Structure formats: structure tokens, C-alpha cells
Amino acid sequence: EQNYIFKQEGTEPPGSSPLNNEKREGTYHCAGCGIKLFDSNMKFDSGTGWPSFSNALPGVFKTKIDYSFGMKRIEYHCANCGAHHGHVFNDGPGKNGKRFCNNGLCLIFKPIN
Numbered sequence: 001e002q003n004y005i006f007k008q009e010g011t012e013p014p015g016s017s018p019l020n021n022e023k024r025e026g027t028y029h030c031a032g033c034g035i036k037l038f039d040s041n042m043k044f045d046s047g048t049g050w051p052s053f054s055n056a057l058p059g060v061f062k063t064k065i066d067y068s069f070g071m072k073r074i075e076y077h078c079a080n081c082g083a084h085h086g087h088v089f090n091d092g093p094g095k096n097g098k099r100f101c102n103n104g105l106c107l108i109f110k111p112i113n
Contacts, residue, residue: 002105006032006083009066009075010103014049017104022051026111032083034108035060038100046092046099051107053100054092063088076100 004010019028028038028051037060038053046052059079066075066087073087085106092099 002031005103005105009068009084011086012050012103012105016049017051019051019104019107019109020045020049022109024109024111026109028053028102029108029110030060030078030081030083030085031106031108032078033081035078035080037061037078037085037107038102040112044093046101048099048101050086051102051104052092053102054094054098055096056100061085 001012005012026040027036029036037056042053042055044052044054061076062079063074063076066073075087077084083106086100086102089099089101090097
């Protein structure tokens with residue numbers, strides 16, 4: 001399933017990721033290459049069923065327009081390895097109003113001990 005998401009731009013079922021309930025302090029990394037993508041203070045509960053972040057670390061993603069399912073969305077991929085991670089929407093909290101909706105299977109969480 002991870003390979004399908006990474007290479008074929010798939011999506012995991014909503015509510016299926018244990019990372020939805022992750023509340024510890026730490027960092028989120030690309031499961032494809034290990035690069036750091038998000039800090040835990042960027043994560044918020046969007047109620048969508050996918051791990052969501054209000055921002056990403058600078059330069060870690062490349063975006064493209066996705067016209068699948070009859071709508072226009074912004075899709076993002078790891079800038080380092082090219083793995084598909086999810087879509088970014090303009091309905092998030094904070095100054096930039098962004099919601100990075102990420103597939104949990106594409107992330108590795110590293111807690112700060």
C-alpha cells in the first residue's frame with residue numbers, strides 16, 4: 001500500500017493511520033528517504049482522518065496540480081526522493097491557512113526523548 005501511495009499517488013483510507021492520534025513532541029520524516037518534513041508543533045487535528053500539518057519545513061516538498069476526481073488540487077511530493085505524500089488545502093489554521101493532508105504510511109514519527 002505504501003508503494004502504491006508513493007509511486008501511483010494513491011491515498012490510504014481515512015482514519016487508518018495510528019499517527020492521527022500521535023500527540024508526543026517529535027519530528028515527522030519521509031518514509032521513503034528519511035528527510036525531516038514536519039515538526040510536531042505543526043500538526044493539528046483537522047477531523048479529516050489523515051495526519052494534518054499547518055506548515056512544512058522549507059524546501060522539503062515539490063508541488064503540482066492534480067485534476068483527478070473532477071477537481072483541482074495541489075499535490076505534494078518529497079523534494080528529495082519524489083515520494084507522493086498528499087495534498088495541501090487552503091482551509092488550515094494559522095497565518096498561512098494551509099492544511100498539509102498527509103498519508104500516514106508515508107511518514108515516520110521520531111519522538112523526542
